Amino acid sequence: MTDIILSFPNTDMLTGSHDAGLVMLSVLVAALASYTTLTLSNRIVASAKGSHLWLGFGALSMGTGIWSMHFIGMLAFDLPIPLGYDLTLTILSLVIATALSGFALMQIRSPQLPMHRLLTAGILMGLAIAAMHYVGMAAMLMAPGIVYQPVYFALSIAIAIAAATAALYIAFHLSRQPHGPILLYRLVAAAIMGLAIASMHYTGMLAANFPADSICLAAGSTDQPWIVWAVALTSIVVLGGTLIAALFDSRFETVTTHLSHSLREATEELKQMARTDQLTGLASRALLMETLDDIIASGTLTDRRCAALLIDLDNFKLVNSSLNHADGDELLRQLARTLRDSFPESPIIARFSGDTFVVILEEPCDAPDILRQIDTFRAALWQPFLLQGREISVTATIGIAVSATCKAHTGNAAARMMIDHAEKALYEAKTEGRNRFRFFEEKMQDTAKREFDLQRDLRKAFLDGELELFLQPKVCAKSGIIRSAEALVRWRHPIHGLLLPGEFLGIAEKFGLLSMLEGWTLNEACQILSRWRANGATHRDLSLAVNISASQFCDPGFVEKVLDITRSYDIAPERLILEITEHSAMRDPVTAAAAMRQLTEAGITFSIDDFGTGHSSLVQLKRLPFAELKIDRSFITDMANNAEDRQIVEAIVLIARQFGLRVVAEGVEDRDTGAMLADIGINLLQGFGIAMPMPCSEFEAVSLAA
Numbered sequence: 011m012t013d014i015i016l017s018f019p020n021t022d023m024l025t026g027s028h029d030a031g032l033v034m035l036s037v038l039v040a041a042l043a044s045y046t047t048l049t050l051s052n053r054i055v056a057s058a059k060g061s062h063l064w065l066g067f068g069a070l071s072m073g074t075g076i077w078s079m080h081f082i083g084m085l086a087f088d089l090p091i092p093l094g095y096d097l098t099l100t101i102l103s104l105v106i107a108t109a110l111s112g113f114a115l116m117q118i119r120s121p122q123l124p125m126h127r128l129l130t131a132g133i134l135m136g137l138a139i140a141a142m143h144y145v146g147m148a149a150m151l152m153a154p155g156i157v158y159q160p161v162y163f164a165l166s167i168a169i170a171i172a173a174a175t176a177a178l179y180i181a182f183h184l185s186r187q188p189h190g191p192i193l194l195y196r197l198v199a200a201a202i203m204g205l206a207i208a209s210m211h212y213t214g215m216l217a218a219n220f221p222a223d224s225i226c227l228a229a230g231s232t233d234q235p236w237i238v239w240a241v242a243l244t245s246i247v248v249l250g251g252t253l254i255a256a257l258f259d260s261r262f263e264t265v266t267t268h269l270s271h272s273l274r275e276a277t278e279e280l281k282q283m284a285r286t287d288q289l290t291g292l293a294s295r296a297l298l299m300e301t302l303d304d305i306i307a308s309g310t311l312t313d314r315r316c317a318a319l320l321i322d323l324d325n326f327k328l329v330n331s332s333l334n335h336a337d338g339d340e341l342l343r344q345l346a347r348t349l350r351d352s353f354p355e356s357p358i359i360a361r362f363s364g365d366t367f368v369v370i371l372e373e374p375c376d377a378p379d380i381l382r383q384i385d386t387f388r389a390a391l392w393q394p395f396l397l398q399g400r401e402i403s404v405t406a407t408i409g410i411a412v413s414a415t416c417k418a419h420t421g422n423a424a425a426r427m428m429i430d431h432a433e434k435a436l437y438e439a440k441t442e443g444r445n446r447f448r449f450f451e452e453k454m455q456d457t458a459k460r461e462f463d464l465q466r467d468l469r470k471a472f473l474d475g476e477l478e479l480f481l482q483p484k485v486c487a488k489s490g491i492i493r494s495a496e497a498l499v500r501w502r503h504p505i506h507g508l509l510l511p512g513e514f515l516g517i518a519e520k521f522g523l524l525s526m527l528e529g530w531t532l533n534e535a536c537q538i539l540s541r542w543r544a545n546g547a548t549h550r551d552l553s554l555a556v557n558i559s560a561s562q563f564c565d566p567g568f569v570e571k572v573l574d575i576t577r578s579y580d581i582a583p584e585r586l587i588l589e590i591t592e593h594s595a596m597r598d599p600v601t602a603a604a605a606m607r608q609l610t611e612a613g614i615t616f617s618i619d620d621f622g623t624g625h626s627s628l629v630q631l632k633r634l635p636f637a638e639l640k641i642d643r644s645f646i647t648d649m650a651n652n653a654e655d656r657q658i659v660e661a662i663v664l665i666a667r668q669f670g671l672r673v674v675a676e677g678v679e680d681r682d683t684g685a686m687l688a689d690i691g692i693n694l695l696q697g698f699g700i701a702m703p704m705p706c707s708e709f710e711a712v713s714l715a716a
């Protein structure tokens with residue numbers, strides 16, 4: 011290798027020379043250290059977490075870089091005397107370089123880099139380079155000491171500070187530059203920094219004069235070439251490794267940023283989804299409540315009203331069960347369209363639950379305006395929906411609440427209360443029948459409270475034994491002999507007295523207690539039948555009829571439940587009659603037929619209740635295994651004065667006979683009607699004119715006397 015001869019002005023001085031290859035290697039190591047540090051400084055700023063870690067690595071790589079550059083530089087330097095380095099001072103030089111680099115990097119960590127901080131960082135970094143160099147030189151333990159030329163000495167420090175400042179400035183701005191040829195900038199910055207370190211070193215070497223009789227006291231304590239090579243290699247490995255780690259972290263951060271971006275997008279999408287009803291595209295319940303809050307709040311400020319219309323389809327479950335799933339969905343979609351068309355000015359239309367919708371109306375919002383809009387909607391419903399070529403007609407019941415009634419409440423509470431009022435109005439409208447609307451009135455509040463109290467009492471009534479079965483005789487039309495009885499539930503309420511089923515069945519259904527109530531009735535009736543059976547001749551031939559509601563009858567567990575009870579009381583199954591209204595049987599004829607067949611096989615008989623009120627054809631009914639038909643009392647009560655009713659009854663009797671059904675007339679209120687019915691050919695009579703419903707003990711006494 012070519013040696014660069016450094017000639018010193020003083021002839022009494024030793025002449026040193028530099029190995030050009032090693033000089034280049036030293037510059038390269040310095041540049042690599044700078045590049046690594048710059049990359050790390052980017053991490054220090056960019057990574058939210060682990061910035062301390064990266065700061066540590068940055069300081070270490072810079073410190074090691076400067077340090078190894080120095081020793082490679084010293085390896086390149088040759089004096090005509092043996093050279094060596096004191097271990098303690100050598101290590102101290104590394105510590106100084108690392109610590110000062112750390113302080114320098116800390117300065118560029120914050121989001122802004124004002125001039126004073128840049129200068130502080132630059133000076134610290136420059137001093138790190140310089141201090142390392144001169145402590146490293148001191149480690150040679152030269153005797154006599156090295157003589158430094160003041161101008162070069164000062165120049166070396168100035169070069170270190172200036173170049174470090176420039177490099178840090180570039181590094182800081184690089185870390186904030188998301189675009190552009192960052193790699194190039196960083197390479198340039200690293201080259202500047204690397205050159206700065208090297209120039210500092212070689213300027214420092216220029217400043218150093220070694221007197222002619224100098225000896226190195228540290229010589230021989232360390233095998234210089236070996237240690238320097240080791241230093242060079244280790245630092246390259248350390249710097250390279252750190253650099254790779256930083257690049258990975260940067261890549262990782264890019265991926266993380268990308269992921270968190272996608273996550274944000276997905277969250278937004280989910281939020282959007284939660285705000286719309288997927289089936290109809292209308293607003294969701296959540297969005298409705300949010301929007302209604304805002305509307306009420308702004309209305310309170312400007313004293314403007316709004317109205318909430320809670321719209322519920324009548325008998326949607328029935329319609330839905332006659333359609334397939336997709337058609338049911340399509341019906342709701344078409345209805346959503348009708349709602350949009352009918353209330354074009356509504357600020358929000360929402361699907362509230364299954365077949366319940368909410369339309370909010372804003373000013374003008376007086377009763378006539380609301381009614382006009384409701385009329386438009388109901389007129390639109392007259393037009394049947396078309397589903398796969400089938401025309402389906404639906405009607406709707408509407409509960410209306412106006413914001414004025416919720417004035418005392420603010421924010422979320424007001425919105426909730428308004429919907430609550432609309433629900434109460436809807437409930438009232440439904441109680442009166444369907445296909446109508448009601449405005450909320452304060453007294454509905456009372457109804458709701460009364461009902462709530464009553465259902466609470468009803469739950470207790472089961473435990474306290476307040477329920478009782480009354481029995482009403484069904485007698486032979488010809489002979490007047492009691493053949494059977496209908497079990498009718500009564501509730502001896504501790505405050506309200508004896509309550510009829512009409513006063514609590516609706517509440518039981520509404521609060522989910524109907525199944526319990528019917529279970530109780532069935533159990534009670536079977537217990538009576540088993541007692542009659544045990545009693546012997548007097549009552550054992552009597553049958554007992556129990557009313558079964560539609561919801562109960564369509565319950566999948568119903569058949570098992572009945573069979574279990576009849577088995578457990580060991581009754582003769584043919585003594586048990588289940589009365590099902592025509593309407594219940596027709597609700598789901600397929601399920602009904604299956605359940606009836608199973609129970610008929612077990613010996614239980616069925617009676618069609620309230621016959622004539624539904625719209626079923628006798629042919630349809632014939633497919634179901636009924637044994638008895640009860641003509642609804644609406645045809646019977648006034649039959650004596652109404653020729654048309656009489657003809658209907660005669661026709662029913664004729665057809666029922668054809669089908670082999672026993673015919674019962676209910677609601678027989680006087681003896682004359684009874685006689686007339688006997689003439690027509692009715693089998694059994696039931697009614698106040700024959701006997702009132704009575705407690706079981708009374709019934710047992712009466713039937714014994716007959």
Ligand code: C2E
Pocket residue numbers: 482497498499510511512515528531557558559589619620643676677678679696697698699703
């Ligand atoms: P329903 O099955 O049609 O029962 C006959 C109803 O007509 C009974 O009313 C009975 O008191 C009444 N009634 C009997 N004779 C006459 C009469 O000559 N004129 C008039 N106007 N009414 C007469 P009740 O006991 O108030 O029962 C009303 C309805 O409640 C029953 O109608 C039945 O559907 C239901 N129900 C009664 N008990 C039960 C029960 O244990 N379970 C179920 N699911 N429903 C029951």
Ligand code: CA
Pocket residue numbers: 496557589619
């Ligand atoms: Ca009945």
Ligand code: CA
Pocket residue numbers: 619620640642643676
């Ligand atoms: Ca009836």
